[in-house]
Amino acid sequence: MAKKVSIIPAKPIAVIKGLPKETKKRVCAYCRVSTDTDEQLLSYEAQVTYYEDYIRKRPDWEYAGIYADEGITGTNTKYRAQFNRMIEDAMAGQFDMIITKSISRFARNTLDCLKYVRILKEKGIGVYFEKENIDTMDSKGEVLLTILSSLAQDESRSISENSRWGIVRRFQQGKVRVNHKKFMGYDKDENGDLIINEEQAEIVRRIFKEYLEGKSADKIAAGLTKDGIPTVTGKKKWHPTVITKMLKNEKYKGDALLQKTITVDFLTHKRVKNKGQAPQYYVENSHPAIISKEMFEAVQKEMKRRSDLRGFGDKERRSKHSSKYPFSGKIICGNCGAVYRRKRWGPTDKYKKYVWNCRTRDENGPKSCNMKAVDEEKLKAAFVRVTNKVIKDSDGFIKKMMDNIEKVLSENKDDEKIKAIDSRLEELREQITNLIRLNSRSSIDSDIYDEEYNRLVLEMENLRSKRLAYTKTEMECKNNYSRVREIERILKEHEPINRFDEELFRVLVEKIRVVSLVEVEFVLKTGVVVRDVLS
Template sequence: MAKKVVQILEKKPLEELEGVQSKQKLRVCAYCRVSTDSEEQKESYANQLDHYTNLIQNNPNWEFVDIYADEGISGTSDKKRIQFKQMIEDAKAGKIDMILTKSISRFSRNTVVLLENARELKNLGIAIVFEKENINTLEASGEVLLTILSSIAQDESRNISENSRWGIVKGFRDGKVYCNTTRFLGYDKDENGELVINEKEAEIVKRIYREYLEGKSTQAIAKGLMADGIKTVAGNEKWWDSTVTGILTNEKYYGALLQQKTITVDYLTKKRVKNDGQATQYFIEENHEPIIPKEVFEQVQSEKKRRAKLKGYKEENAHRYSSKYPFSGKLVCMCCGNTLKRRIWNSNNISRKVVWQCKTYIAAGKQGCDAKAVDEAVLMEAFVRVFNRMKEDKDQFVQTMNRNIEKVLMKNADKTKIQKIDKKIEELKQEYKGLVQLNLKGEMDAEIYQEEQVRIGDQLEQLREQKHEIQVSKESKEQYKKRVQEIMNVFKQKEGLLEQFDDGIFNALVEKIEILSPTHFVFVLKNGVRVEEKI
């Protein structure tokens, strides 16, 4: 075997760096700093000034802006670094495209300050180039560095706020309520800080829940409140549908309290996001007197999911949810796949009839779809027959659903899989940190560093995708179990058989109806069970 020949490809000299902006000339400055007043440091300081002045002025692609220099000042804080602050202000003002500096420690020893400035300037398209580490903050390797340093910065920020944060968390654990009632419809606080029902406002909350389960949309509910002259908790006459949605999803209305719904994800920007399990939450059952029964609250959440699913079809097939009629958005033409629209025949005489027609037929006639109209009364009769048949044979129906639940649970090995993935992700993160530290110390070949960086990044991405797929699958299983329980509750609550169509029960049970003909239907329940019915 021939002797291996190793070719060393040196990093590009700083003179060849031109940033990422496609300008004729980059406006470049440099930042220099020494932290003591010793003669040796002063000489180093002067050398830095000469080095960067010559470097910038001798590069034909660069335009010299200035040399910003602070002498005899620590880099742990920028309060006394006048030149540093001036440089950042000039950069934000659009006077600088690139900042050169000898090393990370010369720029700032405070990782929080470093990250704040690097990220802010990056968003403006301004690069910081650290010569010693060969890092450009606008490049991918620079982002890796920021990611690693971010964890350090978070620790520093945590230390600053640890005392106050500890007090809040202790309050959570002790059941202390952190709840603002000034913009919370339905409740006030008594002299002890406990939540008490505001009876007048509570009636508005009850109305919103009732009307939603009756089939009204959040927009229709908001319009109704405004039409009746009812004001929001802030005293505004305008009701937004998002306000109604917030009321319909607030667990406090059934007496529970979830604390730490949002968390700070960036200790530098203080950005807060919804807490979807990233941090501990504190859920208190029966914390205060409820306005809405828990069962009603859960029915609303199920109905919201059903409507959201229908809205999801809108982009592809122009399906949409309408709150006016119980069959809106639930009838599917099996000839073309479109939904059906409610129409009235002979509206001005005694032969008046309500029917549902395929939207494709309405738009294009028989050439588009030859499905015939369906009588609304026939649909109602069909549902009554389906419900009563399931009710009469309830035991068999419940057994079928229980078997389906068992099949779902048999596949549930999700928790162990997620734990293994989390462990591997953490191992890769630690490996990543070690990699960066070796690179910063100059103990790793640049090419190997890049290869390892890509390898770890790819593995992390794959693991995160696997975890996401498992979580989606797990969530689907939980939703299925919940839907089955909701259907069983409907049968338990309804005594006897249906004598006429009940839109409340219909909405609670039926996901959609597949229309095969004007007298032949398949009712698809919310747990996926299909029930065929011919009139």
């Protein structure tokens, strides 16, 4: 008997899903634009309108909604909220088909594209790519999709590289891009330029001022939290790490260091700290300053001083600066240079007292350092005597401080050299600007351009280093002038004191050097040294 083959026709998807044969296919659309410019947001709105009309015009289709992401990258689906919601709805059986403009709109990552297409296909849900005319439910669909999605990924890499080129060119031109919504103290005007937010700027000034007065990042953060001052993102609690980052941020003095971080993977958009892998660009006077350059440099100097006082080894240097006690980080051993730490003596409250020990002796024994502990109350009494001596002869002390500053300034200042450096720096800035303009107009060979640009930048960096040495001296002197005037004002307002004044101590004293068991030196903020015998 001859074989007989009968064809059993394929069933419509609706029937397979247990629905009536005449059930309309539920169709949704997915749209996306990659940036948040006005022009492309109009493109986004046009896509939404187009696909809604397109679906509704088909009598055999039922409109199942539009999923649309705006201003979000397509290289990774992780950050596309609407795309991810669409996949969840697909798994819940809320539609039968997805229409999208092109593979690059759906995903520019080959693995993501194929992964989601296959997941949807297993559920009987097709994706139709309009531009490429690919239906994933078609037998040829996946082969074409694999080829075209690879091309889309290459396109994404090219776009990423072009975007980076544009960003670098803006950096070279000194154009600063800042997310002001997460940047305390600044807003943006209608031209996108940074302008000072005075209400927030007062908080920034408070942070810098309190740090110079001796408070640690922990104490400053606790004070802001206690006073009910919100962070830039509206949170109630301040963290010390935020304070430290603000104190180090050069933008508060009106300058900007550009390209602090770089993207190392165009697919994942992973960013890492730029430790020299790519050039950085330093723009002076790029926007209005909240903090004077003198105050900013004083804070950097104070941060370094606190770091140096923490000890000798790396482990000690990583420990936190504490301002829990007024003498914390201020007492230095005159014998070995180590910082002192506070300890309690006495077995009971009746006999207890607090002393300050040399860290070297405390950790390694008396053979490592012969400097013995200093009584805290004796140190406080010594400060009272020193302060009253200064108040009594305030004019003499102020004159001595001013003479010290003038001496340092005269020894390190060379007006002719500074003038020559400034003149050459101005010439180099003009040459770099002209080079960039010439390149944008006539597209110079990239190797020639890079060689000339790097040569100019290298010379500029060398000159800036030399200029910075002079500037630092000037800034330190100006900062010391300001300190002297502040100290002078405080001394004029103060009567002689009869007990330890913590606030006055933080304002006046840089450090205490223990010379012997009975003698200490108070080094004031402007370098003047006053000796006292402990009694």
